[in-house]
Each structure stands twice: as structure tokens, then as C-alpha cells.
Amino acid sequence: MRIAQCALALSAVLSLSGVAAAAGLDDIDPAVKDRLYNSKMLDPAQPIGQSAYVNWKPKKGPPWTIGYASSYAGNTWRAAVMQELQNTILPKWQKLGLIKDVVITQSNLNDSTQIQQMRQLVDQGVDAIVVCCSNPTALNQTVKYAYDHGVPTFSLTGYLTSPYSVNASVNYQLAGYQIGKWMADEVGGKGNILVVEGIPGTSGSDSQDRGVKAGLASAPGIQVVGDVAGMWTDQVAQGEVQKWLATNPGQLDGIVVQSAAELGVLRALQQSGRDMVPVALGGELGALCYWRQNPKFISAAYQVWPPADEFALIWNVMMRTLEGQGPKLQSIMVDPIKINYADVEKALPADCNPDADSWLSVGNAKWGGDPAFLDQFFTKPANPEAFKP
Known part of the structure; x- marks a missing residue:
């Protein structure tokens, strides 16, 4: 199909969808709302309704056990996520006394395997599940199963269409x-x-x-x-x-x-x-x-999913939800980061390694982590690291 035809088809879908303002959007900064939620470039399937967790409370207090149901482990991005989780995030939140452990599974791009692993995580007693980069509909029944057992599901780097998931990513x-x-x-x-x-x-x-x-x-x-x-x-x-x-x-x-x-x-x-x-x-x-x-x-260049920052964002959203802060929306979205040559010159020496398989971090504060940005998406915003049950 010629790209002009693709653009016309996209325009038609967007017109039919209406991309209307959803419940919960009224309290969002108008500039953020117009840029990321009412844009003609919003995926018509992106769920932007009111979150099922706006008034939700966890079934027990911390320290919590988290399930990370990863769908794939075979690229540099996933490796960077695992490094951030295991070397930075987990030790930090264990020291804060809010996290007991993280149970990790890998499904190797098999939806059926990921579904089975998620159900097992629920049955084993995890308090929340994080999924990554998954099929937008295949996991929905399992997300509902988790919700019915008091376990919220959080999706990064792509959305799930289930009303019982909380999504955080770039648009x-x-x-x-x-x-x-x-x-x-x-x-x-x-x-x-x-x-x-x-x-x-x-x-x-x-x-x-x-x-x-x-x-x-x-x-x-x-x-x-x-x-x-x-x-x-x-x-x-x-x-x-x-x-x-x-x-x-x-x-x-x-x-x-x-x-x-x-x-x-x-x-x-x-x-x-x-x-x-x-x-x-x-x-x-x-x-x-x-x-x-x-x-x-x-x-x-455009940074669309910096792995360490992406996982830090969904973790922040998850912890706030477990603490009862009440996410307003099904999807919390952030802006892509445009990188110019001066940024690269500052980040890398002239003798850098052209085969390096690690990733540039833009910083959590620039990737939705700034409280001034993220607080607006919660009904009872607070610093999640300072939580006292």
C-alpha cells in the first residue's frame, strides 16, 4: 500500500474514533492533554478512560512482592531493563522497606506462555504484576483474573486494552x-x-x-x-x-x-x-x-523508550498505586525526547565504542519522573519513597 493511502486510512480511523476527552482528563495540564491525549496522532486503541484503580486499595501493606512477566529477553533493551531492575530499583526499594522481592518470568514472545506465567504469579501471591511490550489484547482475560484476586497489572512500552491495566509509555x-x-x-x-x-x-x-x-x-x-x-x-x-x-x-x-x-x-x-x-x-x-x-x-535522533527510564516510570506508577494514590487514567503518557548532536557530543567521548550495546538514559526527571508532571495523574499524589503504612 502506498504511504499516502496509509495516511488516509489512519485519518479515517482517527475521525471515527473521535479521540474524545475521557473521564479523568479534566484535571490534567491542558498543554499536556492537548499534546499527548487529544492529538490526531493518538492511537485510537490507546485506552485513556478513567482508571479502575482510582479508588483502589491493596489487600495488604508492604513489603510487597512484584511479578515481572517479561515477554522477551533477547535484545539490548531488555538486558538494560533487567540491569536497572536488579541493580538499582530492587535494592533501593528493599532498603526503603517497601519491597520484599521481584519474581521474574520470560515467555519468549509466546502469548500463551506469558498468560500461564501471569496466572501462576497471581496464584503464588504477588501483589502486582508488570508486563512489557505485549500484545494489546491477548492478556486481557488474565489481567482481569489478576484484578479479581486483588493484583493490579502495569504495562510499560506499549499498552494493554484491558480496563484493569495501568499503562505508562510515550505516545x-x-x-x-x-x-x-x-x-x-x-x-x-x-x-x-x-x-x-x-x-x-x-x-x-x-x-x-x-x-x-x-x-x-x-x-x-x-x-x-x-x-x-x-x-x-x-x-x-x-x-x-x-x-x-x-x-x-x-x-x-x-x-x-x-x-x-x-x-x-x-x-x-x-x-x-x-x-x-x-x-x-x-x-x-x-x-x-x-x-x-x-x-x-x-x-x-529520537529517544522513544530509554530502558532504564521506562522501567523507573512504570515502577513509580506502580508504587504510587500500591500506596493508594489512585491513578486517574488508564494510560499515563510522556513525550519522546529529541536528541541533537550537542547532546551526543556531551554524552559520548570522541573515542567511543561503535559496537557498544548499552543505552543512553535521558534521566528519570525528563521521562515522566518529575513529581510536578506525574503528580497530576493521581488523586492523592505523594512522594512514593516516603510512604509510611
Whole structure:
């Protein structure tokens, strides 16, 4: 399908959805509401109604046990999340006396396995469950099962459509649009673009992909000449892009890729022998290092899901909910962060490692962690670290 047709289809869906203000939005800063919730780039399936936990209380006090039902462990992003959880978050909250332990499961992108693992976590007595990057509908019955047993579910890096989940992430469709529009401008409004999706079927990937294609369609001279799935994994993206380049020898002017796969895309381009073209970068330090050492490579990058900051945000939201602060909305959304060359120059030395698989953190305060921002999403906001049962 031509990208202009994709944009028209997206516009029609958004018009039908209305994206009306939901209960609970009236107390949100009007600027935040207009930018992140009433935007035409809001995914029409993103749940923005009143949270089921607005008046909810946990069945017991701290220290709480948390279940982390991860759907995948095979990329640099997931590794960074695990590092943040195990080395920073868990020790800190155990020291505060509010957390007993975190039980971690991995389902390897199998919905049935993740469902089984979540039910087992509930039956084992966890007090809350965090899920990541999951199918937006497949877990809904299990989320309801958890809710019926007094266990709230929190979703990061993508939303669940269940009314019994609390979601926290960037507005992915808006972020995708900004990236697609940036690429269109980067190549002068005309050219052939390869799109590398994340994991199709997950809300974060699908939302961002729709936004990217709408952003690319803002310039009538842009053509999407290929569309492959990088599975948010460098090795997969490298292989898929290498195959595409080998079988499509024509003109290519740019590549839009969802993190964590940009380092694999850069490697594929370098190994192909083709001239380097603009690539949409996210937060992988190896890819940002390439830009650091080649200042004219691109004009900007977009951090859409910094792993440490993403997990810190959902943890903050979860702890506030367990403490009875009452989240107002089903989805708490934040802005993507635009990165310029000066930011990269400050973050990385000139002799940085272009193969580094770690991630740039934008800082929790910039990623929804600022109390002045996050407090507005709760009925009884307070510093979660100072909670005394």
C-alpha cells in the first residue's frame, strides 16, 4: 500500500474514533492533554478512560512482592531493563522497606506462555504484576483474573486494552509521526525509504509504525520501498536489512528503524558496500557513537523508550498505586525526547565504542519522573519513597 493511502486510512480511523476527552482528563495540564491525549496522532486503541484503580486499595501493606512477566529477553533493551531492575530499583526499594522481592518470568514472545506465567504469579501471591511490550489484547482475560484476586497489572512500552491495566509509555503514534516527518525532511521531501518495524502485533510497534508512515506521507515525494520486521533486535534487523538490500539494488535514500535495532541496520549498510544513508536512531550507544564520530550523518535522533527510564516510570506508577494514590487514567503518557548532536557530543567521548550495546538514559526527571508532571495523574499524589503504612 502506498504511504499516502496509509495516511488516509489512519485519518479515517482517527475521525471515527473521535479521540474524545475521557473521564479523568479534566484535571490534567491542558498543554499536556492537548499534546499527548487529544492529538490526531493518538492511537485510537490507546485506552485513556478513567482508571479502575482510582479508588483502589491493596489487600495488604508492604513489603510487597512484584511479578515481572517479561515477554522477551533477547535484545539490548531488555538486558538494560533487567540491569536497572536488579541493580538499582530492587535494592533501593528493599532498603526503603517497601519491597520484599521481584519474581521474574520470560515467555519468549509466546502469548500463551506469558498468560500461564501471569496466572501462576497471581496464584503464588504477588501483589502486582508488570508486563512489557505485549500484545494489546491477548492478556486481557488474565489481567482481569489478576484484578479479581486483588493484583493490579502495569504495562510499560506499549499498552494493554484491558480496563484493569495501568499503562505508562510515550505516545508512540506521535513519536512515530515525528520520526517519519523528520526523515522526510532529512532527505529533502523526496526519496525511497525502507521501514524497519519492531515486533508486529505489539501495541508499541504497531502504533509507532502507523505514525512513521503518516509522517513520511507528509511529503508526497516520499515512497516506502520496503517494510521488514527487525523484531527490536540488532541481529535480526541486520539480517533482514541485508537480505532486503541484496534483493533490491535500486536507489535507497533513508531507513527508519525502531530501536533496539538501529545498530544492526548500520552494520547491514556498512557491510553492503552501499553509500551510507540517513538512519533514524534511538538510544543505542553504539549507533549514537557512529553519529558522534560522523557529525554530518544525521541532524537529530529520537529517544522513544530509554530502558532504564521506562522501567523507573512504570515502577513509580506502580508504587504510587500500591500506596493508594489512585491513578486517574488508564494510560499515563510522556513525550519522546529529541536528541541533537550537542547532546551526543556531551554524552559520548570522541573515542567511543561503535559496537557498544548499552543505552543512553535521558534521566528519570525528563521521562515522566518529575513529581510536578506525574503528580497530576493521581488523586492523592505523594512522594512514593516516603510512604509510611
